[in-house]
Amino acid sequence: MPYNFTAIEKKWQKYWLDHKTFAALDPAEAGGMPKSYVLDMFPYPSGAGLHMGHMENYTATDIIARYQRMIGMNVLHPTGWDAFGLPAEQYAIKTNRHPRELTETNIKNFRRQIQMAGMSYDWDREVDTTDPTYYKWTQWIFLQLFNSYFDPMNQKAMPIGHLVNELMNENYVVGPDGSVVTNPTQEGMEAITGEVRTERLWRELSPEEQRDTIDGQRLAYTDEIPVNWCPGLGTVLANEEVIDGKSEVGGFPVEKRPLRQWMLRITAYADRLIADLNQLQWPESLKEMQRNWIGRSVGAEVDFEVATVAATPASPPRKGDAGVAATEESEGSDEIDPITVFTTRPDTLYGATYMVLAPEHPLVDRITPAERRETIEAYRTQAGSKSDRDRMTDAKEKTGEFIGAYAINPINDEKIPIYIADYVLMGYGTGAIMAVPAHDERDWEFAKKFDIPIKAVVAPLSSTQSSVLSPQSSLDRPFTNEGVAINSPIINGMKTEEAKEHITAFLAADGVAHRAIKYKLRDWLFSRQRYWGEPFPIVLDEKDQAYAIDESELPLTLPPMEDFKPTGTAAPPLSKAKEWMKYESPRIAMRGLVRETNTMPQWAGSCWYYLRYCDPKNPDRFVDPEKEKYWMPVDLYVGGVEHAVLHLLYARFWHKVLFDLGHVSTREPFSRLVNQGLILGEVEYRGVKKDGEWIAYGEQVLPSIRSAIESGMLISAEEILGSDGCKWQVVSLSAEEVTKRQDGFVLSSNPAIRVDARSFKMSKSRGNVANPDEIIRDYGADAARLYVMYMGPLEQQKPWNTRDIVGMVRFLNAVWRNLVGDEEKNRVAKIKPIAIPEALDRQMHRTIKKVAEDIAALRFNTGIAELIKLNNEITGMEIIPRELAESLTLMLAPFAPHIAEELWLHLGHTKTLARRPWPTFDPAKLVESTMELPVQVNGKLRDKITVAADAEEALILEQAARSEKVVPWLAGKTVKKKLYVPKKLVNFVVG
RNA sequence: GCCCGCGUGGCGGAAAGGCAGACGCAACGGACUUAAAAUCCGUCGGUCGAAAGGCCAUGUGGGUUCGAUUCCCACCGCGGGCACCA
16 A cells, blocks of 8 residues: 555645744854755746756755754755746736736746645745845845946945045046046156146046046946847847847847946956856856856957058058059048057967958048048948847858058068958957967968968977978968967067067067956846836936935835836837836935836846845845854855856856945855756657668668758658658657567667667657656655656756656655555554664664765765665565664655655654754774675686685685685686785786 | 767666676566556576586777776767857
8 A cells, every 4th residue: 555645745745834844043043053055046937837957956955955954954945936037028928917917826836836846945035036025125236236336456346435535535547538547646647747647637527527437437337338139029138148149038139239228347357256266166167167258368458550651552462462552541640549459369469460450440430541431331331230140150251351551560560451350349359459360260261361471470389490480381270379489589489478478578668568358258238128127226317317216215116017018119118107207306406307217137136035035034134244144155056057157147246246345244155056967858769660661770761861860850750752762751669669679670779770769858849848746746746856866966967757756656655665564554563672683784874874975965866776775675574673764764854755754753753853863873883794805816806705804914815815716717827916905805916 | 160078788877996787767587366556576788608607898999007987098979068259
């Protein structure tokens, strides 16, 4: 009689909720208990409900949390809802419902599913990012960002007031581009003689300039820049949300469009975001993804003068094609600023044979001579109209145009032609490069196409002596590695590293170069033209100048709107809420102020939710400092790898700002992070039939059919008339069919016949989605939990297989039978306080040790295997020793909590086992008095011997050599070496 | 193209450089049953052999080692990330 999981699971779920069994203790109540903060990436409550990935994620952390409570730790294990965002809003529009209502429905469903799976969350700490009492503090943190700046001296965020003080005290001055730098002379800039002063003092600025300077330094600022505009979604998107030129949500095309948007100055933290990765226990691959995304490159900026000589050939120079028509340089040539390029290889400067500007580069207009204007304009228009996607697909073929002007290489005064080409991006570096075709793949391709000279200036290390390349020597491909400088007078013979430094220093002395660090990371585009997000706590004047509203005015709630649809233009839906937009406050003595109508992106709420869990109901602060200090950092954070450069980067950034401002106590939020592996759909099999007969899947199959199978395209049941006149058919098989046919024609192990077996990502369209609701209904939450953990290592990708769950069901039933007995039999009589037989006792202690180790190391699959083994051992025993029954029950509890609670009750306990001590093992009981040793001859196993655990080596070797099966292998041979690895094995090396 | 991870039975997967295949699924044989389900006992990488036992096996080929699934090199295949970032 199997146990009734439906009733038992429901009963304990109610018990846990009613008794608040998993409530985390606040620091004041915790006494000496060690704390542990175990966190999941909280779900986005989509309409589809919980999926298997959630189950895997939450079960893993749940096991840890339950285990840690059982060993006496104070565990914070919360959940909540990341409920703002595009998908709900899109769905709301489609189904003509309100996102608020839809979100509430979805949350209810998620909560039900999570509780049904027996997760041990502290439900008193549930948070919802769309709840005004929550997003009040999201807005508050935004104000912190708005009211602070990144201080160049202290390299950290500081209140904006500090900046104003430093400027007023003239410790800082304002650069020509509006940047703030330290005052080069404390005594006053008048002291610098003979220099043209470009920096200005605070008091020299007009009130407007003062204001612009301050606003330009804020960590949250507005800027009108080309942004990712997605017409399909009616909003702009962050770089991180655009994949291959399409929106991550919905897959709509994205185009560049200049718009005034809110930006967060994440780039200020680029260095710290990279450096602090080292202190984190995160998967190496994920750290690498963040490093690549931030993309730090060290190099130099070098200034190239634009050639101002009158005689300038207007046509592109070609090899062996001397300057043609000389024309006058266009107007204003004497005032053209030098063009600054960024390079990571300043050591190749002598090899620069041309220069390239991005099509959007502001200097293009100034330096293009009249007769080239038309051509250049045409190219710019064409390049500008290309979507990012086209630009990517076109990357193979280089395009560009000669501008008609030349630059002077500062190292050798050579005149090099200037091109524009779209392979140089305005958004990175300076938007201009020096092109060294001999040592860069892209420049090489371009130079080949436009027939530009290629000059080698770096030689491979090994070949320096033998073959010094001459400028004319033809390479057959670019040499992009480091090596030794050649054909470069001032650095010849130097290794790349040294050459870089030397040449940069040399040019720096003349003020034409300096060391520079560039990042791929851009500032975070933080506003969206959508309704379902946090409103900005900002008001604007008629010039779009932004003012923060006061903390006391928070939360600024979303107006309830009937029509929240995107406007189809850059005007956000909130711009239709005319009444809501009106703003008046005695604090700001201005009229005509209106509210900012953009909203924050989905990521805002998830940037700090882990802090709110520490103190979820606090009405006065986003988190109480004492509680924050107690719980932070998160000790274990588990979630999918898809957030590698989104949530995980954004949250680290916010956290660092809050740290700088003294609001949190740790530099990093998540000290240990684990990515659970994707759960794929069930394996699909495909075989091939020819004229209705199964045939070998291999060389005999039509190539078109074979490639369709191998690329995973489903063409099952589709008949194809082959060129050979035969009917070909690809047939999908279930696992059962494949198994059945093992003795028949389609046999997976038969090398002549291959049945293609693959698994794919779960998707509705493929129909391979396993639904947690159904699995729990059919097999129980305990069995479902066990199965998702037993499938394989947590971090590994693995295919779902419903068939296998029955193994876990049988295991639980067996435990039940062993400890409770069959219905008809006397139930309690099975358990008696008798001594455990020695061998079984030893196994029990080993299991206790192993299971604890496995849980701590997140090796749940092998931990469960140990429990199954122990249970198998007691299967069939008439009487079960009480101690063993209790140990097994307690060890089972983190994995299968419902049945464990019920068994615990059955064993005569009246209270939950949630905080009952975990069984301890006795090290003395782990050792055996005798041990079995494998005996090898030349590394091959030949026999096993049993010896006393403390036997001497000599005795063991002697016994091994005498063992029955080993003797023949040693007979007539010389034993060259006798090896004894203590407690491991014996190996004889014979000749 | 570059970077990272992974290749072990029919399947999911175990193995601090030391007995390859723990544990589960499937399959097969048996017990119980009128029967089925459930349960219990047993077999279960390939190959040769009646058996004892031998030989071959952790993607492929080399290397280090007394000994390699594990470490090193090269190649092949799969999965993921990045992709004109100068």
